[in-house]
Amino acid sequence: MNGTLTSWVLGKKWILVGIGVPVLVVAWWAFRPEKLWVNVKVNEPAPFSSSADLQPVYTGLLAGRAHPTSGRASVYQTADGKRHLRLTDFTTSNGPDVHVVLAQSSDDSLRQDFVKSQLGDLELGLLKANQGDQNYDLPDSADLSRYDTVVIYCERFHAIFGVAKLDKF
């Protein structure tokens, strides 16, 4: 009696194992959970010479605020370390006393269209034209990890025409 019961349980166990193991295998194959802990790192070189004299290091798209503004803002670095800001496909509205400045994206003044207090900024120069590609020199001291936002800024009316958050290229 005892013997038959044991063998019955044993038999049932094998059915369970027979179903369970394939189910586990299929689930493993499908989800590959171990990949959660396994990283595969690569480090391919760029498909062009990295010694090219001009390299983009930051870039971002301009979004309009008080006035419609669009285009791309990019920071280029030359081989000798000089950096400049370049606006491409750029268009904004014309206005009085419009400047190109760098600001910190954490600055609350950037949330509004018009700056109420003072924009903590880094002046790059008077806007050369309200349309077209243009370059602005960056001071060597400019820390782009802090001043990470390009602002087209009308100083007379404290109006933010457009902003571009710079991301690492």
Next chain:
Amino acid sequence: MLQRINLALAFFLLTLAFGSQPLASAQESTKRDSQAKTLETGTFHGKVHQTSGRATVYQEADGKLVLRLTNFKTSNGPDVHVILIAAKDADDDANFLKTDTGRLELGKLKGNEGDQNYEIPTGTDLSKYQTVSIYCERFNANFGAAPLEKF
């Protein structure tokens, strides 16, 4: 005895399933050409499977298009591919691609971290395929998407 045989069988099956997969490594030689032009660029977003970094399309002097991922990071997963999709962007919350989304395969993801290059077939219409997607084919899941904008 039976248990041993079964265990051995299970291991044999597992070895068969996974043992044949080669280790992912990318030791590709790349063409060096200073005449490469930057055509488009964009940054990845993806929440369910944290994906970040930049995707940039370069055109080499001979006209070849190359997609390059930089500062790239995503989660590892089964059967993950790099594809271009015929859409302006892919939603974060949807996370699954609609079945009618046009797709263009660029290759299996070489690594879930690091800089990597993928060839884009010549004649690809970049005005149609506007977004890069890190795509898990097995589950039709979009790990992350980078909408490309003119550089």
